[in-house]
Amino acid sequence: MKADVLVIGGGSAGLAAAVSAARHGARTVMVERHGMLGGMGTASLVHTFCGLYRIDGERPEFANEGIPVEVAERMAAATGGSPVKMGRVWVLPQHPVAFAAIADELIREAGVERLFHSELVALEPGWRARIACRGETLEIEAGAVVDASGDAVAAALLGVPDERAPAERLQRPAYVCGLQGVTGELSGLELGGRIVEGIRAGVLPKAAMGMHFRTSGRPGEVFGTLDLSGEETGAYDPTDPACLSAIESTGREVARAVVDYFRERQPGWEQAYIAHWPARAGVRESRRWIGEATLTGDEVLAGATHDDDVAFASWPLELRETNRGPKLRYPENGRAAGIPAGSLRAKGFERLFVAGRCLSCDHEAQASIRVMGTCFATGEAAGRLAAGSGSLQEP
Ligand SMILES: Cc1cc2nc3c(=O)[nH]c(=O)nc-3n(C[C@H](O)[C@H](O)[C@H](O)COP(=O)(O)OP(=O)(O)OC[C@H]3O[C@@H](n4cnc5c(N)ncnc54)[C@H](O)[C@@H]3O)c2cc1C
Known part of the structure; x- marks a missing residue:
């Protein structure tokens, strides 16, 4: 099988990456281990979209245009819900059953070929991927790859170093x-x-x-x-x-x-x-990619911007290093930091991109960028970058 862009994982980030790549004209294949899209937002029953709205908003104003807005609007129409202020930030309650159906609609409309019950088990630069389904394997030749697995599985399969917080600091499940x-x-x-x-x-x-x-x-x-x-x-x-x-x-x-x-x-x-029961327990943090750039928690707290920003990190640092509830840290100036394209580009590889909770950032920044609103935005950006680089027709 051939694809311009192969997206690994169909969570919030992979969904947005696949839709975005397909809308930019790429033949897009997405592989997902479960039988539905949405990742933690469906399989783990996480039921609130955070990071959709501006961090400093008196009213719920979207922080990132595009797919985050489309998903939010479809969700509000499906559930009849609207944004709710929780402490200093706005969130949108979401229903996992509605999310799975919205995700199906979005990829069907965009013309993404999705392979459910399929797990990436091997990857070679170039790109050649091996997918396993029920004891059978399938080869996919792809112009570009987006790792939206949440666990940076492509880094593990390629045998390259990744980043991981020490066990005692990892955000709790x-x-x-x-x-x-x-x-x-x-x-x-x-x-x-x-x-x-x-x-x-x-x-x-x-x-x-x-x-x-x-x-x-x-x-x-x-x-x-x-x-x-x-x-x-x-x-x-x-x-x-x-x-x-x-x-x-x-x-x-x-x-x-x-x-x-x-x-x-x-x-x-x-x-x-x-x-x-959920299809799987919720994991907030595991491996992270080492990218061309690494977003830091200090940058999120300073509302830093970069020349190549592709999305805003519009959620505070939500640290959950114990199971006794979150510790929230807000940007001092109330401004959302920019997420640079470099943190979506895997270091040392051509045409390999990353999105969602395993993008290139430190442990503190991950406590902000992992929320689903931000994952839609980084996924959309990674899909666009991949589509621009991934045509198999290119030399
Ligand atoms: C308990 C809990 C509560 C949370 N609360 C909130 C909240 O209130 N609001 C909020 O916005 N966020 C919340 N989050 C964070 C948020 O849900 C996740 O960080 C976000 O959904 C991550 O999206 P993702 O697409 O990066 O990864 P995931 O959602 O993990 O998706 C990755 C997908 O890749 C697939 N996959 C992985 N490896 C492979 C492979 N080898 N082959 C094929 N498919 C593969 C997985 O099956 C999965 O579907 C919470 C998280 C947890 C765990």
Whole structure:
């Protein structure tokens, strides 16, 4: 199979990269390991779009034009939702079911060829990719590649160095599940107090401390998020299957214990049940690419700009180095920093681009650029750059 642009991974960044490359005239193939697009925003049930709006906005004004706006508008039309101010920043509640359908529409309209249930397992510069699906493999020859895998898998497969924070500083994982049958208002404070009581009484495990709930906006539906340390099998390692397996099992075990406990004791929860497990637990940070440029947290805090900026990082540093909630750090001047094209270009390779949560940045900057609104913007830019460089007809 041949493509001008091959996009690895169909999360927020890969979706935008593929649509953008195809709209710029490139024959675009996207490979995605799951059976739907959206990545963490669907498979892991992450249900809020952050980073869509200007960081300093009195009103919700879009920070990046193009695909971020299109996705937001389609989402608002699908759910009837609108931007909500959370503390100092605006967010758009999103529904993973609607997101998967919007993603299908966008790639169909753009003419992207998508290969679901397909995993990139080998890559050679030039570019030749090997994709595995159910024991069969497929070769793809591509003019350019965009690594939107979230885990910089292309760097690992090429055997080149990547960046990774020390285990104790990596942003912690979380397990999100969908509940039905909850009635009445949700009070985070009250539910948190009940969980503390349950732990003290020895009815709930200590890990239940990381559990919190948010309504989806649909009658009776609530999302439960369990922040985890990731240290069930030792130091947290988001690329180690034993560690990932423990996160999945602990997530289900603790979520079930909390929901069973609330069903017995909490008014409005008598009919509550877990209706959806995620396809995978949520991982916020793993490998990052080393690019021609590296965006730093200091630059995000200073609202720095560069000559080759392609998007704005319009979210504060949201540090989650423990499972006890976020620490937010805002740019001093309220200005969003620019994300340079150099941080989307893999160092040492021609026609290899990167987007989303594994682009070239330091650990602190990743705490800002990983949000989905920003991933749409970096994906769109990477797709455009790849389309401009990736025609197989070019010498
Ligand atoms: C618990 C949690 C809560 C969060 N809360 C928010 C929030 O409220 N708002 C917000 O905006 N962001 C939030 N984030 C961050 C955000 O969801 C992610 O950083 C973002 O979705 C990353 O997008 P991405 O496209 O870079 O990567 P991903 O969404 O991880 O997508 C990568 C895709 O690549 C695929 N893939 C990987 N390797 C391969 C391969 N070898 N072959 C084929 N396919 C492959 C994966 O299956 C996946 O679909 C949260 C994250 C977590 C984990």
